[in-house]
Amino acid sequence: MPFSAAPDATTKQTTSLALQLACETLQIEADAILNLKQRLAGDDARSFGDALSMLLHCSGRVVVSGIGKSGHIARKIAATFASTGTPSFFVHPAEAAHGDLGMVTAQDVFIAISYSGEAGELIAILPILKRLGVKLIAFTGNPESTLAKLADIHLSVHVEKEACPLNLAPTASTTVTLALGDALAVAVLDARGFKEEDFARSHPGGALGRRLLTHVRDIMRAGAAIPHVTPDTALTKALLEITQKGMAMTAIVDDDNRIVGVFTDGDLRRMMEKQSNFSNLSIADVMAKNPRTVRPEQLAVEAVEVMETHRINQLLVADAEGKLVGALHIHDLTRAKVI
Template sequence: MSTLNTSSEKSLAPSRDAKAEHALQLACETLQIEADAISNLKQRLSGGDSSAFINAIHLVLHCKGRLVISGIGKSGHIARKIAATFASTGTPSFFLHPAEAAHGDLGMVTSQDVFIAISYSGEAGELIAILPILKRLGVKLIALTGNPHSTLAKLADLHLSVHVEKEACPLNLAPTASTTVTLALGDALAVAVLDARGFKEEDFARSHPGGALGRRLLTHVKDVMRTGNAIPQVKPDTKLSSALLEITQKGMAMTAIVDHDQRIVGVFTDGDLRRLMDKPLNFSELMIADIMRKNPHRIGPEQLAVEAVEIMEQHRINQLLVADADGKLVGALHIHDLTRAKVI
C-alpha cells in the first residue's frame, strides 16, 4: 500500500526535462552576459571614455536645432527608442531612417542639428552613404559604434564606444548584448542632458498630458472646482435650518459662510452637525454664525489640484473652499471632484 502511495506522489511531482533545464540556463546566461556588458560600459564611462561622453552632453545641450538619431536594422529600433526618450525629456529629437534619408528625407536635417549615428560595426552602408551630405551641411556628428577604427567612428566629431566582448546569442551573431548596451548608453546620455537642462516634473508632464503625471501636474484647482450657483454658501445670520437646506440642495455635505463682501468667514459641514446632536441646543433658533468653524482651510484657484489633495489628506477633510487673493469665495472642491478628474 505504501509503495503505491510513493509511486503516486512521484507521478504528481513537477519535473523538468533536459530541454527545459537548458532553456532556463541559457536565459540566465543571457541576462548575465548583458549585465556584464553594461557593467563594462559603466567602467569605461568612468574611465577613458568620460571626456567623449561629457563632450557629447555639451553638444546635445547646446544644440540650436534638433537631435537627429539614425540607425538601420536592430540599431534603428534602438535609435527610435533613444530619440523618443530625448523628445520626452526636453530635447527636441526625431528618428531618421538612413535609407529614406538618402531618398529625400535628408531635407529634414539642418546645419543647426546634432546627428547621432548608430551602427555596431560602424560600416552600415546606408549611414556611410549620407555622411558626405551631413559633413557638407556642417552637422555635428556623434557615432555610437563597437569599433573605434570603423569608417563611421573616424568621420564622426565624437565617438562613443558600445563595444561588447560577446553577444548573448549562442552563435554570437544576433545583436543582443550590443543593442542592450547601446540603449543603456542612450538612456545615460538623455538623463545626463535632462539634469543639465534643469528638466523638472512639470516639464515632463507637459510632454505627457495624457498620462497620470500630466493630469496631476497640469490640472489646477480652477479646472475642477465648482463655481457660481453650485457653491453652497450662506450669510452669517442664516438660521441653521436654512443652512441645512443649502447643504442638502448643493450636495457637498457642507456650506461656506460668507459676509456681504463675499469673504469667507466660516464653514459648516455634516460632521459639525453630527457633533452638535449631543449638545442641549435649541436647533430651531440657532444662527449658523454661532456654530460655524471659523478660518476654514482654503486654497487658491491657480494652485495645482494635487495641492488640494494634500490639504484634504493632511487635515482629513472631504471639502475645501477656494478663495481669491482677497479671501473672497470663488469656488468649492469635494474629494469626488478630484477623483472624477483623475487627480487621485
C-alpha cells in the same frame, strides 16, 4: 493529446535549461553595461563629455538614425531625448537617402548608430550630412570603422560577446547602446535643469502631467454651484443649501463675500449628538470659524495634500482677499484623476 497537469521529466529538464540560459543572458547583458560604466569613468569620459557639450550647444534638433535592431534602439533614444526636453526625432537612413534628409538642417546634431560601423545605408548619407555641416556623433562597437572615423565624436558600445548563444543576434550590444543613449539623455536633462514640471508639460496625458499641470481653478466648482449662506441664515435653511448643492457642506460668507466659516455634514452629526433641538439656531451658532482654504492658482495636488493632512473631504477656494471663489470636493479631484 490529453493535457497533463504534472510536467514530465523531459519538460522539467527543458524548463531548467531555459531558466539557466535566461539567467546567463541577463548576466552577460549586466556585465556589458558594467563594462560600459567603467569605460565612461575612464578612457571614454572625454568623448562622453564632448558629446554632452555638443548636444547642449545644439540650436537645432537631435536626429537619431540606425537600421535594423539599431534602428529600433535609435527610435527609443530619440523618444527619450524628446520627452526630456531636447527636441529630437528618428529618421530611417534608407528613407533619408530618398528625401527625408530634407528634415535635417545644419543646426542639428546627428546621432548615427551602427554596431559594426559599416551599415551601408548610414554610410551612404554621411557625405551629404558633412556637406550640410551637421555635427555627427557615432555609436559603434568598432572605433576603426568607417562611421567612427567620419564622426566628430565616437562613443563606443563595444561588448565582449552577445547574449545570443550563437553570438550573432544583437542582444548585449543593443542593451548597451540603449543604456548609453539613456545616460546621455539624462546627462543633458540634468545639465539643462530639466524639472518635474518640464517633464509634465511633455506628458500632459500621463498621471504626472495631471498632477503637475492641473490647478484648483481647473476643477473647482464655481458660481451657483458653490454652497454658501450668510451668518444670519437659519440652520434649517443652511441644511437645505447643503442638500441642494450636493457637497456635504456649505461656506458661510459675509456681505463682502469673505469666508467666515464652514459647516459640514460631519459638524451636523457631531452637533446632533449633543442636542436635539436646533430649530432656533442660526448657522453662525454652529459653524467652524476660519476654515482651511486653497487659492485657485494652486496645484490641485496641493489641495489633495491639505485634505489628506487634515482628513477632510471638502475645501473652500478663496482669492487673495479671502473672498469665496470656488469649492472642491474629494470626488472632484478623483474625477480629474489627480488622485
